[in-house]
Amino acid sequence: MAVRTATPVTGWLLRGSDGRLTAYAPAEGGVARWTETRPGGPEWTGPELLPAPGLDPHLSIARSAQGYVYLVGVRRRNVPSDAGDWTATEVVYATQLQSGRPVTNWRSIGTPHGQEWDRAAQVGAPTAVVDSVGLHVFVRNAGGGVCGRQMDARGIWGPWTDLKGSHVLDGMTATATSAGRVELLAPAAEFVLRWQQDEPGGELQRVRNTPAKPAPATATAVATGDDRVTHFWREAADSALHTVLPAADGTDGADDEPVSASLGAVGTGPAAALRTVLDGHDCTVLAQRAVSGLPAVAVFPSGDETVGGQWSETGEDFAGAPALALDAAGRVTLAVLGADGHLRVARQRVSEPGLALGDWVRV
Structure with a gap:
């Protein structure tokens, strides 16, 4: 199986309701999946292929409170006709109800542009998140703004909604709080654009732009x-x-002029982020691909990530972006995809203070 290692997202390592970790990556013909054989590992099964012909090599993954995992991507299908072949572009999703089990059929939710196929082909890679009601999917539209569509608790999709915005770049990200309230960020040419729900399940509202020139x-x-x-x-x-x-x-x-601050960490691609407790302190763990190409990890006080943070490099050169999760034993688990397409995993040594990672395991 040819795993596409250059996926530019970080949320591809998730813990299921049974405690087992699962890793996902785009692959030729669909999605590659690795699953722990038991909660906490160390053995894994996979990679196994979840077939999805025509899927773009970018995957957004969201998990519900019930442990359902939603895989969301863009599929392009060649459609023959008497007037000549053409390409249909659709946002599609599949659902994994339990760790290691087959996923549902891939279902289409279209695009904000309906059957205007020339414009549909210009939509950006989707980002997905689950709030207290259901699944949200957001895409950059052909005009450079943002559109979203939501599935309710009954599994019924509402219409595409125009959230406005302009000059949006690739790489939006959406996250929900423990209360189920969603925030969405979209990088743009001269700003970072943000939307948020005032309350769980509410409408997404625009907040003031943050001046920036994001990559x-x-x-x-x-x-x-x-x-x-x-x-x-x-x-x-x-x-x-x-x-x-x-x-x-x-x-x-x-209500204030948002201000950005640098963490001073130079690297490539998005940084994986995880909130956990270390030595009794509420911490944010960040992992990135350093300039050297190696995984690098740092720990910050949660809510004050501009303070401290000593970066430590580990492991070997990898491709794409790292992922972080807590395993069934509560250990910080860092995963990367090697340049050879193999999954590599390192777990926290809980017997040592702070965040010390153990040996890397090649799956």
């Missing part, structure tokens, strides 16, 4: 508090990680 396909986000999301991206000029500073009153800054 495309470098954004990520993580819930760093019960009702707080922290966003990260790389600036195009120096490839350093940046984040939006919280307002002085501790809010998300919706």
Whole structure:
């Protein structure tokens, strides 16, 4: 199986309701999947192919509170006709109900442009998230703005909604808090654009733009508090990680002029982010592909990620973006895809203080 290792997303390692970790990656003819044989590993099955002919090599993955995993991508199908062949472009999704089990058939939710196939072909890679009601899918439309579509608790999809915006680049990211409230970030030419729900299940509302010049396909986000999301991206000029500073009153800054701050971490692609407790402290763990091509990891106080953070390189050269998750034993688990297409995993040594990773395992 030819695994496509250059996937520019980080949320491809997830823990199922049974405690087992699963890793996903685009592959020729569909999606490659690895699954722990038991919660906490160390053995895995895979890679196995989840067939999805015509799927673009970019996959957004979202998990519900019930443990359902939604795989969302863009599929392009060649359609023959008497007037000549043409390509149909659709956003599609499949659902994994349990770890290691087959996924449902891939279902189409179309695009914001309906059967205007020339415009549909211009939509960006989707980003998906689950709130307290159901699945949201967002795409950059042909005009450079953002459109979204939501599935409700009954599994019924509403219409595509125009969220506006302009000059949006590749690499939007959407994240939900533990309460189920969603925030969406879209990098744009001169700004970072953001939307948020005022309450779980509510309408997404635009908040003030953050002046920035983000590099495309470098954004990520993580819930760093019960009702707080922290966003990260790389600036195009120096490839350093940046984040939006919280307002002085501790809010998300919706009514104030948002300000970005540099974390000083230079690398490539998006950084994986994870909230956990280390030595009794609420922490945000970040992992990135360093300039050297190696995985690099740092730990920050949650909600104050501009403080501290000593980056440590580990492992060997890899492709794409790293992923982070907590395994069934609560250990920080870092995963990368090697240049050879093999999954590599390192887990936290809980017997040592702070965040110390054990040996890398090639799956």
